[in-house]
Amino acid sequence: MNNSQKYTVSKTLVFYSFLLISFIMFTDCETDNTQTVTTFTELIMADEFDVDGAPDPSIWGYDTGTGFDGWGNNELQYYTSRSENVKVENGVLLITALKEDYNGASYTSARLTTKGLFEQKYGRFEARIRVPRGSGLWPAFWLLGADCDGVGERIDSNWPLCGEIDIMEYRRQEPTSVSGTVHGPGYSGLTDPQGQITKSYDLQNDRFDNGFHIFGIEWGPEYINFYVDDALYNQITPADLEITPEDPDNPGALGEWVYNKPFYIIINLAVGGNFPGVPDANTTFPQSMLVDYVRVYKNMYDNN
């Protein structure tokens, strides 16, 4: 899908005027972390979550159920598209994890995806998110290659060949930190030792569950830059794709750079799973992940 055709100029203009309004409204609000967008200035897609109700169906679809082995990670939730688990309210997207018996699972939550609705190669992908406060929760904002098919649902999903870019993953064990990661062929992360290419960012004098933060990547032909708010904290290039475990016959060989094709967006809140562990007794439900907006820009000098 060629996304530059998807949004007309008039829509963009409408959005820019909205931007102006929000700028006026929030101009003296200290906590509004505005990132400096340099070359990635052409807004291609934006959902500001300003209309209460179900998320815009022209942008968002859902992965539902429990996948295989808890979406491949021993997660505990059953994903639904019910309004109890996902809705837009008061200008934010609310993804809410509930503790309830539902089709054999003990929790429910939601996983939104733009697969088949919005897919793009390169650009700036960003979302302003407040992660939930409890333990045993796994909020994430990430991308999968458009040629991925049923990741977490089927074993033959074409993963890790199709590529995965995790813009934000968080767990309460490290309340001041998030991580950005790529998973691909030779560095899937399913090996022992794990081999995904990752780095975490540590917030100073604050923690992620106390407020909104902007999580973003700027992605071009030979690089992916990871941002939190206005801080660039990691750059991944083809030279970083170390293969794990190392091939003794071919030491120093690198994994394949599978990021020269369109990817789609996933936003989800998992419960339990290998990364955060199970919720502890002090964690009360419901627990919500709040998304203020999702925006995708393209590089003004890049014609894809």
Next chain:
Amino acid sequence: MKNIKFIYLKIICLQALLFTALVSCERDLSDEVVFATFSKVGEIFTDSPIGMGSDFYFPYQGSKPTAWSVDDEVSYKGTSSMRFDVPNANDPEGNYAGAIFRVDGAGRDLTEFDVLTFWAKASQGVTIGQFGFGTDFLEDKFVAVIPDVDLSTSWTKYIIPIPDPSKLFEERGMFSYSTGTRNTNGYGYTFWIDELQFEKLGTVGQPLPIIMLGEDVTMNSFIGTTIDDLQRSACIFNLPSGEDQLVATYPSYFSFESTNPSVASVSEDGLVTVLNSGTAVITASLAGVQAVGSLTIESSGSFEAAPEPPSRDAANVISIFSDAYDNVPVDYYNGFFAPFQTTQGGAPPLDFNGDMIINYTELNFVGIGTFFDVSPVNITSMTHLHIDIKVNEPIDGGDYINIQLINDVGGNETSGTIPFGASSFVQDQWVGLDIPIADFGMGDLTRIGLLFFISDATISNIFVDNIYYYR
């Protein structure tokens, strides 16, 4: 004429009001006005006490008053630390260490901080009873403590989150500690604290306030009852390490709300008073966050007292528990026999405007003891045992309460048991049991030491009154 007067009066009042309003507009605060401000210093001890004045160390009663000193040999940072020598359990000067550090002078404004922190280590790995702040031996309003703190032999930073900093705009209780030798077989030890200060970290999570141990509790009650269960509240904070820290908090940090204040009101310090019949749900919040747990009061109105026992010659009564007679000394009305007993209540009895009532809840069995510190009861000359019981719950067919007497507890024990089935009781009504003592079938009645109520949890909530032997 009267009307006219009133109208004039009103006009005058109005004019006065207007005048006041106008005047107050003119009288802005001049530049010379200085608001009373309190010290915003966070440090309490770095290499010496900071801004504490001269008379700031107040030991807890019974603790060793000389436990605290400044140690110039040991420090985490700088030259000195605070040293606490916890005495042996048999130390004649005090068998534990504990004190508060209270500012000698005006309180401090701590509203811009979010935690109290310090570095600590001990002469051995040891669990300290508690650390905290907010205790000033004056009002003790905004007390917050962390219990059971593990210290190791290397310096470690500890964090006590402030439940709601906005409350601490004039606080004198900077620090408190209390610990003994229960976990060290009575042997003393030393611990050191350094860099004790209030700080703004920003990395502590939002509080999770808790009342009623996080449960939604329903209590049956009556007009005139006061309930203090809300006073035991707490907060859980997630620390920067990702670990949760429980902070025991005084109720002044909380805002309480009753859905029906005419049925049950709740004071600022969490004391509930039942005023009328009906239902009221009491919830709480801390710094705008709703607390987990609630207390529902179901008030059935005025308390219905047990029937007044007949007046008897003192020689014809041995009373265990009654307002009508003089009671013999009793060890307890609830022995809390661990680990099998679940029964709560009776210690102390409820007081309904002077009418004392035992309320056993979660009853499985419970004993009234007269053998430990008091003389066993000799009932050989008595013919009957009287007990008034009101069952405060629906009664099922298989329910029962067995009454058991035990003679010569711990010696040559003998016992007798009389069962009372479901048909013996009526829900929410007083029933008087008059049991012939001969029915217990006991040979020796000279040293009755225990009177048991045994329901095996078939009946769990009862009122008991007027327990006496008579002839």
